[in-house]
Amino acid sequence: MSAKLLDGKGISKEIQKETKVKVEQFIADHGQPPVLAAVLVGDDPASQVYVRNKERACARAGIESQLHRLPATSTTEDILAKVIELNETPKVNGILVQLPLPEQADSRVILDAIDPQKDVDAFHPHNVGLISQGRPQFLPCTPHGIVQMLKRCGLETTGKSVCVIGRSDIVGKPMAMMLGQKNSNLGPEMANATVTLCHSRTQNLASIAQQADILIAAIGRPNFVTPDMIKPGAVVVDVGINRTDQGLVGDVDFDSGKEVAGFITPVPGGVGPLTVTMLLENTLMAAMIQSKPIV
């Protein structure tokens, strides 16, 4: 058996076209585009690529983007000063501090300082709390992109057993929360899953994963998921982007995994493009929230 490819790149293009139309309407209604401000600290090569991709995607969608570069030696206070300045700039609708930050900077303090109404990553405790209560304002970009992809491929999650490998604040934890809810922004058929969240201390991880109808690998270890961990016919979503001597590699051993899975995302061209795409949607959403009249 050979799995069907889940074409994240193609689905991203489709969503970006829809976003562009909504952005044009926003500009017609408000006379100005949504604005995203990205803060890039230091010169981590991967972060530079991610930020460049975000800038290009913004330009395609008609969203204005600003890049605020700070030196690698910046302190928590230096970065906080920039975040506060952006919070207080009415024109800026969305703020994104690219992670990881240099070691000397306290990421928690910095992310907590972002105005929750401008928190397009949905990392602020206010937004995380709303997600956990099933009434999100913003959804984190990667998990949201995954739900969009499943929906658009006709793969419902309701009643399904889902295994998420990795408990990061960016992907694993919010993904597990979102799929276990009663409802989602895409309807109850894209929630209502029975979710198991596995991590580095999980015992019998392979046998837990092997029972999942939908397996989401977000652990950041190259080729971690081997065919014995995949239920025949399962949907396998690979969030990993690992730079190795062999080039970019996912968390799933793709060549052998595709022989067992029913559906599988490639790396690159799977989940990655969707993350950028959902950031555009969140920026538009932030602009809409901020342009509402205060009553």
Ligand code: GUN
């Ligand atoms: N670094 C890796 N992924 C992300 C993300 O989704 N948002 C931010 N801000 N930084 C990241």
